[in-house]
Amino acid sequence: MKSIAERVNSMKEIPPLPDSVNAVIKAIRDPKVSARDITGMIANDVAISSKILKVVNSAYYGFKGNISSITHAIVILGFNVLKSLVMSFSVYGLIEGLDSKGPFSLRDFWYHSVGVACASKVLSGMLGFKNGEEFFTQGLLHDAGKLALYRLEPELFLHIVSRAKREDRSFFEVEREEVDIPHPDIAGMLFEAWQMPDNIVESAALHHDIDVIENKRHVAIVMLADALVRGMGIGSAGDDNVVVHGQQLIDFLLQDRDLEEVNVMIRQEIERAEAFMRLID
């Protein structure tokens, strides 16, 4: 029997990215590609463009109900927002066809992902980064490896979730006792094969590795976002309220900022992102 690592590596059991997403990912690496080219790639994909329009017309972007086409969206929101949205929806192939089962709620997982996306965006802005949209996507996709594992080995995945809850440990800790490749490495393999941008690959592949925070600030931000959102009890990623490395990350990134204030800002951002939360319904 093949190991999970081998099965991820072969990519055969993982749904491929939609052609439109694939084309956009490749195009992002090409400096000559224009907004018009990207628009063309997305506009032909009804599934992706309808999701994008649903989100861009929500309160989150502040243009409630006024954006009627992808061409219009790119003019108003800009190239970077649209690129980030397409990346964000790449996770959809992994979710599609999956259901909540036993101790695992797909909706709670999605809430966790959107929560970490919002928190990553807020923290990045606070720390002086200008590319908040990219941080949103990094946060949204950080735990995508869990979805891949759930697809490949649903029973084993549910067993890990049950054990984590019963033993009051983190998913990641139990996971390392049960599988040959934990979810960060699964996401790393997958995202690399899909040629996703490096920051997205790294924050998914390294978000449980506290040793990288000094050199990879973008990963540290996603890690802190993960810790804070868990602390707030928003959603669940297969384990409950287990905050790992929280204080170390707070000391490293937030220093003397008021944690209460940071939490309030994150909560406000999450409230505004209601349209993202509802994408799973």
Ligand SMILES: [Fe+2]
């Ligand atoms: Fe994780």
Ligand SMILES: [Fe+2]
């Ligand atoms: Fe997480």
